[in-house]
Amino acid sequence: MKKSIVLLYLLLFVFISFAENDLQKTKIEEAVFTKGFLYKQEVFSVDNIPAFRMDAVKVTNLEKFSIISGLRVVHKMQAGKELKTFNNYIDAEEIDGLITTLQYMKTILKSKTTPGSYTEIKFTTKSGFQLMLFTVLNTQNKLDWNFMVQTNISNDKTIEALSNDDIDKLQKTLEQAKGKL
Numbered sequence: 001m002k003k004s005i006v007l008l009y010l011l012l013f014v015f016i017s018f019a020e021n022d023l024q025k026t027k028i029e030e031a032v033f034t035k036g037f038l039y040k041q042e043v044f045s046v047d048n049i050p051a052f053r054m055d056a057v058k059v060t061n062l063e064k065f066s067i068i069s070g071l072r073v074v075h076k077m078q079a080g081k082e083l084k085t086f087n088n089y090i091d092a093e094e095i096d097g098l099i100t101t102l103q104y105m106k107t108i109l110k111s112k113t114t115p116g117s118y119t120e121i122k123f124t125t126k127s128g129f130q131l132m133l134f135t136v137l138n139t140q141n142k143l144d145w146n147f148m149v150q151t152n153i154s155n156d157k158t159i160e161a162l163s164n165d166d167i168d169k170l171q172k173t174l175e176q177a178k179g180k181l
Helices: 002-024 027-033 092-111 166-180
Strands: 039-045 053-061 066-079 082-091 120-124 130-137 143-150 159-162
Touching: 027 053, 027 066, 027 082, 053 166, 066 092, 082 092, 092 120, 092 130, 092 143, 092 166, 143 166, 159 166
Parallel strands: none
Antiparallel strands: 039 053, 053 066, 066 082, 120 130, 130 143, 143 159
């Protein structure tokens, strides 16, 4: 009896582990990496910020005639003598959330209001692409806003501290990408 209960718990643990991993994958990532079907991948370049590149991607399953679209985030970093590339994928349905978040962040910065305590405003996609506006102490020892993007929260090397002006550039990039999908 004890062995069967232990086996049941072990099977439940394995099932939950696989279920959590599937929840992390985006539709566009699954389409790009699924084997065993004929597909066409179209990549549309958009204007970008220097820290990383975003491409609009459309994957068509030529056997079922289904189309999945989204963004591919390409983040190249120097690691010693080697140039490493980190990719992340964002589903098309999440683009509006990113654009809305950036618009909200621009509104906060225009209001010139800063909170009295440390504050973070974040949006994280299913795949771990994160936008964050947060407060830091400035040279006058007062709280001020800073903007950061992490192209994949599971990799600390993908953090990019950007200027507040980059919020507008990134929003325009996302809007351009959305228009190509």
